Amino acid sequence: MSEQVRTGDVKAVLSEMSDGALAVAIGRFQQDALAEAYRRHAGAVFGLARRLLTDHARAEEIVQEVFVRLWNEPDRFDPERGTMRSFLLANAHGRAVDLIRSEASRRRREEREAAETADAGYDIAREVWDLALAGHVRDAMETLQEGERSAIELAYFGGLTYREAAEQLGEAEGTVKSRIRSGLKKLRAELTDSGITVGSGTE
């Protein structure tokens, strides 16, 4: 048996592992398992971080940070509480938001945004347009009321708190808070109705 075939066997095994099994393997210091998790999810993590930070280099740092943390603390991921992708994206989002909310980061970001078009960064469809999933996500987003859509976009992709989003939108804080929640519930229902099983995929 050639080395290539043997290596291929291991990779084939890993490629078919569930996220939970990958986390087990990572917990046992199996670097190939981390590589497989990276292969599955790094693109999404990078895409979200770059969207939030509008900074390629810092988005790369977020990716590195998120996966190194998965290596060091794999038991933080509980497959019964969601997919690995969701877990990693939540980590990346939280870290990116921390950066955004620091004053220095905010200042740099505002300077960059000032040089860009006014509405850049607030079009979800542009980011996911080229995917089969994009159509379903776009359709689901269009079923939301404008206020719900704006609140979710500002909070998730803008990194704003609901209070900051409310100020930017000129709405009451309670209204924006409720719209984020109701909008997410509607999105889930719409995606489910479209045949998308939210939270089931790893690829």
Added chain:
Amino acid sequence: MSHVDDRGDSYDIDELLGAYALDAVDDDERNRVEDYLAINPKAAEEVRQHREVATMLAFTGMDAPEGIWSKIENEIEATAPAPGPELAKVFAMERRESAAPVATDHRSRRTQTWLLGAAAALALLVAGAVLVAGIRPDAGGDPLADALAAAEADRDSIRTELVADGSDAVAVGVIDQDGHGYLDATALPQLGADQTYQLWGVIAENGDVVSLGILGSQPELETFSVDSAVAALAVTIEQSPGVISDGNPDGAFVGTF
């Protein structure tokens, strides 16, 4: 559930769950929500669902730029975990619903005194000895079983049967020339919930006994890797979640190469 915020206004904490899931709350609100989630599974499930929806929104299908993985590799190699309790960590895994010990011929027993003798001077090495997740041998496709079969068929691989005094069960260990190891432990009897099997290797060069990982109470087909020649494998029965050194020799399954 109603709360009073720092402005003295009453609010329903459930209304914060969406904003919390998107990291759109301040630190004080985050703490309050997390306290709430700890006692309210329904709310925790709602947050989980919101985050999965957000995952769909974030799905870009793009690849991460080249070069990041190399940086990650360098960082984790530079901060490789030192031998310690991490080794004994046990993760929940899907297991077969019932044990199915395989009947085997009664075999002559190798003495397990090596383990007793070695236990007093165990130098536990973790680096280079890792175990990956088990996969059910009866799972569809079962690529790991295929990999084991291929390794067994390879003339450059080494193979041993691990047996124990007082037990007819036999585990099979195979290590290929690249150090990829396979342990078919499906025949080992299921242990109680407070016990776990633990796999050990004896390094040929110096006799050091290395823990290769925790197998759980009902091991199946497992893989591991070693970066040194191994003279023997042993599976001991330990109190969960396993031990760092000095494996329990009682009832140990031992096989030499």
